Amino acid sequence: MSSPRHYQSGLRAFGVPSFRATRGGLESLDNMTTVHTIDKWHQTRTGHLIFGLVELLIAYGFASWAIDSGSLWQYALAIIFLVGGVRNLIRIFHPKHG
Numbered sequence: 532m533s534s535p536r537h538y539q540s541g542l543r544a545f546g547v548p549s550f551r552a553t554r555g556g557l558e559s560l561d562n563m564t565t566v567h568t569i570d571k572w573h574q575t576r577t578g579h580l581i582f583g584l585v586e587l588l589i590a591y592g593f594a595s596w597a598i599d600s601g602s603l604w605q606y607a608l609a610i611i612f613l614v615g616g617v618r619n620l621i622r623i624f625h626p627k628h629g
Contacts, residue, residue, distance in 0.1 A: 576623050579619045587617075587620075591609075593605050594613075
């Protein structure tokens with residue numbers, strides 16, 4: 532299988548991004564490196580702490596809103612963010628191996 536084709540734009544100075552051909556269409560290489568960088572940072576202890584605290588704050592907001600309105604979808608989002616926040620905080624002390 533050949534490697535994916537990379538299309539370099541001659542207009543990089545003007546902010547035109549580079550693209551990679553995939554089965555689903557074209558993907559921006561600049562966006563991929565940003566997502567990859569954020570993912571690498573998220574795997575650090577500091578990243579888990581920040582993501583965990585932000586998710587807990589979002590869960591608190593949705594829980595408060597759900598209690599006020601009684602909406603089930605807000606309760607569901609509060610539970611989803613609560614679980615995600617707790618998992619991130621647990622991974623600070625028990626990192627995932629492999």
